[in-house]
Every structure is written in structure tokens, then in C-alpha cells.
Amino acid sequence: MQEHITIERLDLKEAQPDPAGQMYELIQKLYPICRSLTGNGVRDTLKILQKHIPLTIHEVPTNTPVFDWTVPKEWNIRDAYIKSSNGEKIVDFNKCNLHVLNYSLPIQKKVSLDELKRHIFTLPEHPDWIPYRTSYYTENWGFCLSHNQLSALADGEYEVCIDASLQNGHLTYGEYFLKGQTEDEVLISTHICHPSLANDNLSGIALAAFLSKHLSTLALKYSYRFLFVPGTIGSITWLCQSESNVGKIKHGLVLACLGDPGKVTYKRSRRGDAEIDRAVIQVLRQSGDPYEILEFSPYGYDERQFCSPGFNLPMGCLMRTPHGCFPEYHTSADNLEFISPQSLADSFSKCLSIFNLIETNAAYVNLNPKCEPQLGKRGLYRAIGGQTDAKAGELAILWVLNFSDGNFSLLDIAERSDVGYDKLKSAADLLTEHALLRPHRPVIAK
Amino acid sequence: MQEHITIERLDLKEAQPDPAGQMYELIQKLYPICRSLTGNGVRDTLKILQKHIPLTIHEVPTNTPVFDWTVPKEWNIRDAYIKSSNGEKIVDFNKCNLHVLNYSLPIQKKVSLDELKRHIFTLPEHPDWIPYRTSYYTENWGFCLSHNQLSALADGEYEVCIDASLQNGHLTYGEYFLKGQTEDEVLISTHICHPSLANDNLSGIALAAFLSKHLSTLALKYSYRFLFVPGTIGSITWLCQSESNVGKIKHGLVLACLGDPGKVTYKRSRRGDAEIDRAVIQVLRQSGDPYEILEFSPYGYDERQFCSPGFNLPMGCLMRTPHGCFPEYHTSADNLEFISPQSLADSFSKCLSIFNLIETNAAYVNLNPKCEPQLGKRGLYRAIGGQTDAKAGELAILWVLNFSDGNFSLLDIAERSDVGYDKLKSAADLLTEHALLRPHRPVIAK
């Protein structure tokens, strides 16, 4: 039977020129940039993305009220170092932008080792790694060093210089809207506020960029909106400015940490059983790869904002190893070696399968609901009966026929059967072609 | 307390002359007959059943439309063989009716080994066994051989003869209706279309025959309808002809493969938690024997038709080892040695327990709902208190009293407690006798 199946659906998975390599290259290019909540690092990042996708860049002025928050001052940094008393730069921002406490005030002065130490952050448990630390909402200055660097500091006077500015300016974010056949939206959001961190930040950026690029070539049922926003304040700003439109969002994903070698992890939306939750779980279950499902909790990435009780959007968070669960998290070890094109490609492929599922999921009506239709006379059944093994394609046909009473979507049937979603969709197409099935309008997704 | 319990209920389990032996004898008698979807094999089978039960035999003409299907031509076979070039019958239908591809076209001609082989089916993994194969809806001819027979065929010319006819005629099925106190029906269906296969086909036929014979001697709440139908087309035909009456069916079972040594398996109805599903599961749970519960799937026996979305009847399928799960399935090894009177007796007894449960299940109302009634003054409680072990009979009384608020049937209580259904029913009878309980009308089964 399989050979009769005509694939009618949007083929979201049709191969493009290897996106894995392109994603990895993009990450390599973005890696050295010192991003932060605001500032030129974000602007530079978005401009590079514009070479791939026609991103709209939004600039929101400092002090703009956004719900309970206000847009912060813009931070920019040009240089930073610590010099020992003999003039040697022992810590240099140009070598690693993690060295500076993100959002540090500008400073240039001589300090004793004691005073300096009060402004230094290290990771004693990983003495070679430099931690990533921020001070967005408390004015402070500081340096992040490897613990070995700290240990090597001799008594004496040091010159500290942070050539940064914290002034009125703008918060910058990027948005890419793909118009589909309907106004219903799928919202994909990723954060762009971390400096040289590859998995946490750049993997999501690259994935979102190339997913949107790929979708832009297809006819889609849903409209898709991709957000490249600084964490927390960026999604809050977007939600505040887009509040009148959020009702259109039917499904969504926050993308983060998708380049590491770990298994895919999905954190459910606050609703817990939204269609996006069920779609992701179905795709992961069918993949045959290991995966993990986490319950919603109000701690994590920007799903904290999208799933706040006043919005409660159907958005979960797709990751590989979750934040805080890999030792390299928020350290200099989250670097280009920590991620791989293979992991990026696997994340890309699974995202497309998820989009494919939500694009095509529908309930159908069996037009011959009393007893099974005679499949044989339509060439939909094997000729010689009595054999033990029913073919998988026949099973898919039988499942679709039996549960297509308008109350079960293909996703419902996939959850209930062991037949994969794609096989069920092919069966539904085939049965529709043979006038045994018609789509049920409106779609009832359980 | 137990000794006070008066058993008022219909005793469906009261012994008859050993039905196990009678069932096995019936199977022995039916075994040699070459049944098929239609034809004299079915008629002969039903006529033998008429010696036990007053079966109505229906004849439905070829080409009668039944939903999406039409009644097929009637197939009859008189003889078939393969002769080697020296005139020796090397394959003989009279030795085993599985040798002929069921619904083969008539043929008599000489063929080369090569051509012959294109019409031969074997089981290489069980070289001594003959497979059972059919070609109901594709015109073809063929022979089923043991793989050893095939391997022994020398090059040369063979004479093949299938003295069969495929002509307009009738589809034949049997029906036995037992009128109960209400019009609500229990439908029991079994297939009668397989030739010499003992477990798959004959075990269900014998069981249904002797169950109906036993029920015919009892006063029953429900009406019972037993169907002896060819698989698929038979149940479709019956459903088409009985469509106006199917609303009366409150419970049902498809019986198949009930003579083998395996544990009892129950496949739930499409509804999944119909009262019949819960009744069967309760009986199996209480039996103490191993058992297995399968979720509904639209592949199997005639529950495919009864549970099609246009009917969605509350009917599951009771089996021992399911179709396709024993190697002997659809082979000559599904023979009289494969089944046993003991397994048939166990299946018989469990079916009666299921009928007993659905016949007697009811919700009751505690007439003394505020605090426990004083059981002691009614002789319903042990005299010396303070002992550790409450008697099982007392527990049954306490469960029935506590949950008889009209919302819980005895089956509900059995599911919730560890007290068996029969003990609860006895307790309910005893409490009713003592005016502490009355049946709740209408019965609310959760």
C-alpha cells in the first residue's frame, strides 16, 4: 500500500543546502561579539542576521515603561583590563569579553589587591574557566577571572580600567514575521543578550535564523513570528508593545541551548497540555532518540514572561541540556567546541518536524463510518489474506478511519496508536483522495 | 456471617453436564469441514450447531449491497490436488483442506514447476506446517503446502486440479436470539469462516454455542443475541440488515481463540471504559489467574466493524492468546491438539462470570445512611469484639453500606475495594433482605 501514498502535505523537511554547517559558521561569526541587554553588541549581531533573513530591527528608548519595568540605560563597552603595578595587562577584555562584569560602570583607577578582590568573580570548582556574571539592575563594576588567575595575583596595586558607558540610549531587538495563509501565529523566541557563550544564546540564534529562512520558502498555514530579544526585558518589552496582538498566538517555542551534545529536553507550557506540548512530545517520542519532558516551572528563559498568568501563552521551551544542568553553563567553557553542527542539525530537524505537525494536524470525518470501507476494491489492501503481519500502512489507514469521527485529530490518533504521525497524515491524504475522508471544519483538537 | 447469606441472584454458574467435553466433541466434529466466507462448509457447520441450539440460518444473496461492500459470490469446493507427472497425488485437499488457497478459482491444467511455484504458499520458518491463505477479493488460484513438500518438488510438469465453483449464491450466517426480561441486548459474535483451524474459529463457535445453550435455561434480565458469522463481510452484513436494532445493544463480546493454553486476553471496546470492559476486567482480576488487557485498536476480529465510528458499540474482544501472537496461528498446527477441554472450560466459566456480573450489577441505596446500622442486633456481626481480623463478609457489608448512596454500582465498589464482586453482591442481597438497602432505580453505573 505504501507505494500508493501520494504525499500532498507541505514538505517542511525537504532538504536545503546543509543548514548545520551554515548555522555553525554563523555562530563562529557571532561568537566574539560582546552582547549584553542593550548596546552595539546586539546591533552588530542583528545586522549579521540580516544577511540571512530580512529582520526588522526595533529600537526602544531608555526609560520607556514596559509593564512593571522600564527600559534600562544602554551599555556599551570599548575596552577593559587589569594592569599589574609593572604595567602588564594581566586581564584583557579583548582576549575574552566574559572578563568584564556585564553592565559594569566605567572605571579607571588604581586599587589595592584587597579592593580589587571585592570586584572579582571566579569559579573555584573549575579553576581554568572564566565565569559569566551580570549586574544589570545594581550599579557595580567588576571582573570575571579564572580562579587560577586570581590565585596568581600578588599583593600590590593594580590599575583597573573599564572603558564602558551606561547612558540613555535604546534597547534593540529583531523581529521577522512570515505571513501565512491565516493570521494565527506561531511565535518563536530566542535570547540574544549573552556575550561569548555558544550554546546558551548563539545556538538558539542560529537555529531561529535558519528555521525562519527555511520556512520563508514554503507556503504555510500559520504565520510565523521570530523574535531575537534580550532575555527578560526584551520579551517584556515585546509583549508590552504587542499586547493587542498576542491573542493570535496559537503555538510557540522558546529556543535555547540547542547545540550541545545532550538529548533534547522540552519544558511544557504553563497550560501543560497545549497542542504545542503534545506536538513536541509526539515528535520526540517518534524520533527514537532519548529525550526528556519537564513540567512547567516559573524559572528558566523567556517562557517566564510568555507564560505569566496575564498572558498564559501556549509556549514551551525547547532545549538540549537545560540551563544550569551542564557545568559549562555561564562560563568560558560554553564555547565553540562545546557545540557541534550535528547537534544543531538534529535540533533543526526536530523543529521542522514539530512545525510540520502543527501545520498539518487536523481532525477528519470518515465518510463511510458504518463498518470499514472495502479497501481492497480501491487497491488499498494487500491481495492475499491470512498473513500474520498487517502492514504498517494498512494499520495507519485503519486507525484514521476508525477515529475520524470529528472528535480526534491526527495528533490524538498518533498519541493513542503506535503509528507515527507522518504515517497517519499520509493515510489521511490517501483516504481523502479516495473520497473516504474529508477534513473536519472547524478542526477540533482535543 | 457468611452462613446467613441467602443467594438470591440468578446462578449463571450452576453446573451443567460437563460443557468442556461437549465443546471439545463439537469441535472435533466441525474440524474437517472446509468452511469459507460462504458456501456449504458454513451451512454444514450451522446445521450441526442446530443439533444443540435452535439457530436461525440466514441466506443473503450474492451482490446484495451491504454498506460499502457487496455480498460476494458463493464459493464451493469438491476436490483439489496436485499430481506429479507420474500421476501421484502429491497434494490432496481431502487430506487437509488448508491445501487450497481459500476462494481459489476452479482450475484443471498442466503446469511447469515454475508456474506452479507462483501459486504455492509455504512457511519456511515452520517447514512441517501448512499455511492458511485466502484470496477472497482477488481472483486467483493457489495451493498451500508445507515447506518440506515444496522443497521435495522435482522439476517437471504437474497437473493441478481445483474442482471448485465461484458463482452467484448466498452468504450464510446463524443467529440465536434469547429473549430476556428487557429488550436491552447483549451481543455475542464469533466467526465461522475458517476451514480446519481449531483455536481460531472452532473454539469460539463451540463456546458461543454452549454459552447460549446454558443461558437458554435461565431467567435473564438482558436479551442475548448470538451471531455465527463469516468474518468481516458477515458482521457487516448483519449490521446492515439489523441497523435499526443496534441501539438495543448494551454490552457485547467478540469471541475468538478461546481454546489454547494461553492466559485470557481482553481487548477493550473503542469506548475503552464501557461497562463490559470494566466487567471483564473485574472478573479477570478476581479470578486470580494471569490475564492481559489490551487497548482498543482497529485491527483484529469483528470488533473492527462493531466498533467502527458509525456504530461504536460497547463490545470488546475476549481471547486467550490473540491472533498473530501464537506461531500456530493460521497454520495446520492450529489443530485439535493445540486446544484443550480445560482451556475451553476456563473460557466458559469466565464468560459466565462476566454475564453474571452484567446481569446483576446495580447501584443500591443505603436506607440507614447516617452512621453504620447496628449489624450485631441483626446477627450480621461477630459477637466477640477486639479481634484483629475483620471477616471478609463483614467487610463486604461495610463496603456496600458505605458506598450505596446511589452513585456507585456494585462494580464501582468492587473496583474500589479488594472485596470480590460476588461477595459484594451477596452482601447487597443480605442487606436488602434486612431492609437496610434497596436497589437504586434507575441504575447508575459510573
Add this chain to the structure above:
Amino acid sequence: MQEHITIERLDLKEAQPDPAGQMYELIQKLYPICRSLTGNGVRDTLKILQKHIPLTIHEVPTNTPVFDWTVPKEWNIRDAYIKSSNGEKIVDFNKCNLHVLNYSLPIQKKVSLDELKRHIFTLPEHPDWIPYRTSYYTENWGFCLSHNQLSALADGEYEVCIDASLQNGHLTYGEYFLKGQTEDEVLISTHICHPSLANDNLSGIALAAFLSKHLSTLALKYSYRFLFVPGTIGSITWLCQSESNVGKIKHGLVLACLGDPGKVTYKRSRRGDAEIDRAVIQVLRQSGDPYEILEFSPYGYDERQFCSPGFNLPMGCLMRTPHGCFPEYHTSADNLEFISPQSLADSFSKCLSIFNLIETNAAYVNLNPKCEPQLGKRGLYRAIGGQTDAKAGELAILWVLNFSDGNFSLLDIAERSDVGYDKLKSAADLLTEHALLRPHRPVIAK
């Protein structure tokens, strides 16, 4: 953040002079008294309790009808013994009041060993222990002996004397009502009908007495009613006399067997998921100690009456090792050594945690429901970001904010999160203080 939390709630757990020692002393004092369903043993017990709490003592006349029952005759005993033919008291009520079958008729006569044996109860499996047996509703006389005592009885004549009376009188029970801010009641009931049994009876009495004493010093939302009643007939009598008021009971616990070394066991109410069920389970889960949850069954202590279908009160039963599950149950080995101040203290503490939870549980409304509020500017967030571990206090704040949409109580949130109830309550208080939250009226407990 933790240091900012102002504890506003009723502190039910504030220490009193060591109640464990006081509970144990009370049990020591009550232990020798021969309690029964009725009589002076119960009165003496309640009078001793009156030294601790202002208990109201109720006297209900014999033959008063109470639902299906009548108040029994009052039983009092002054002395009892068995003398051997040489005049030696070989069994003496004054040494152990378990020796007499509780509710024995008075008797004084000489009997043969054979006749005597028909009135003797022993525990062959524990030959040193004396069993506890009753004959409340069947007139009888008898003695309970250790099996060794029985074995030592030589042939001959014995004098048996039970100087008891079974006459019209009263059933006696104690009640202590603590008026709270609302008329809604929490009902705590414990049985007082067992003679020298320490765990089964005295542990519950001492715990209820000291819990009520402690609660009497606090401002409480609920009114609390403590019942000290003989088992079964006592709770039936109270329910009958208080029927018009039982609608006020919002939560309740039967206390029994709370002094033994076993883990805490909670048997759910008939409702199964009443708030009291969920509160107890939450407290036990958070305690970190082993515990066990039992489903409701209509066998046990006075929850049988409180949860009879005509009342169906939200009352479970809190125990350590359940009745019948420790070998000492209903024997002389359930003595002062079997229980400990430590176990009593642990039971006391867990009960207070349960009361604290039901006193304070409420749903709240997030006053800033769109995105998270900015905690940092209110001093509710750590200053240096980017660290791996979110503080538990912050997590509690985030959970309360995210789920405070009026649909989730703090108990709901505690069940869903791994954050303990107390932390969530502190977070809710802190957020209320910062005008980020307000209580939702009316409280919606899921």
C-alpha cells in the same frame, strides 16, 4: 531574600513547655484506669483531662435512641479474679484490667476447668501477652489470660468472681470547643473506651488534649471542636445529637495510635481528595520522614461514622502504625514501653503543621499578572545575575506570582512545585506586603 521575609501568619508551631513530656505523663496517669464504652473509667479519664483543658462532659442516658442504635447500659467493674481451689488468686483484675472480658456480666461461682476454659481468651502466638477482648452487644462473661497462664491451669474447681454491674446509667463523653474567627469548624475526634492500652487510645487522648490546649492560646480562623468519645457508639451519639451542626465541619481528623515508633500513616477521607487529605499529604511529603497514605475503606476507627454516606464528612484518620498492623495491638504489650515521648512529639508537631496549613491556605491574585514584576527594584532579587542556582526563596516568589490567578491555592502550588508550603506562604506574605499580591476572595481551593 529570605532575611526580608516578615512572618505574619499565626505561628501555630511556637514552642510551649515540652508537650511530649507532659503528654507522656498524662498517659502514665490514665494508663491504669479501666475504661470501657461507658462507666466510671471514662468519667475518671475525662476528669483528669479537665485539669488540662476545660472539657464539657456530656452524660447520655441508657436507651437513648441514636440513629439505628440505642445507648447501652452502663458498665462498671470493681474487682475480678479467678481463684484456684486452694484459694490463691491466680488471675487478678487489680494487676491488669485487660484480664476481664470488657462488658462482662457480674458473676461469682465455682466452675470446673472445662467450663472456665469456655470463658477464657488467650493469644497462643504470643504466650506472654494478655489479649484485650470485649462483648458489648452480647451478654457474656469471660477472662483474658496469657496463654502461659492458661497452660498452667491444673484440673479442678475454680472460683470466678467478676464484681461488675451492667445497669441503666449513662454514656459519657467529653467535648471541647474552641471558638475561632469563623463558624467553620475543624473536628478532631479520638476514642476513650479502651482500658490499659497505651498506643490504641491513650496516645490519641493525650495528643488531642495537648493540641487543644495549645490551640486555645492562639487566634484561629477556624473553630476547633475536640471530641473524646467511646468508639462507634460515642461518635454515633455525638453525630445524632449534633446533626444540625455538622454542616459547619470543613475539615476533620480522627486521631488514633499516635505514640508508637512507626512511621505516620494517613487514611484518606471517603471523599479521597478533600482539602484535609491534601493538607496532610503535603505536610507528610514535606517532612522528609517516611509516611504512608491509605485509601479510604469503611473499616477502622470513627471515620466509619463520620464518613458514612449520610454525612460524608471531610475527615481522614491520622495514625502511626495502623490498628491491626502491629502485633501489640489489642494486647497487654500495647503498654507504656510501646510508646515514647519522641513519637508523641513528632505526631504533635505534624498535627500543628496540618492545622497551620489549613488555617493559612488561600488563593491569591497577582496584581501584576502581565510578565514578572521587577523584583530587583523591590529588594526581592539577588544583585549579581548569571549564577547557576536560583535561591529557594526566589523560586517560591516566582511560583506564587505565576500561579496566583485566583484558581490556585498555596496548597495547589505546593503540590505542583517542589517548594514547601511554608516557603510559599512566606513568599505570599512578602508579595502581599509589597502590593504585588492580594488574597483572592472567596478562597478557591481546588
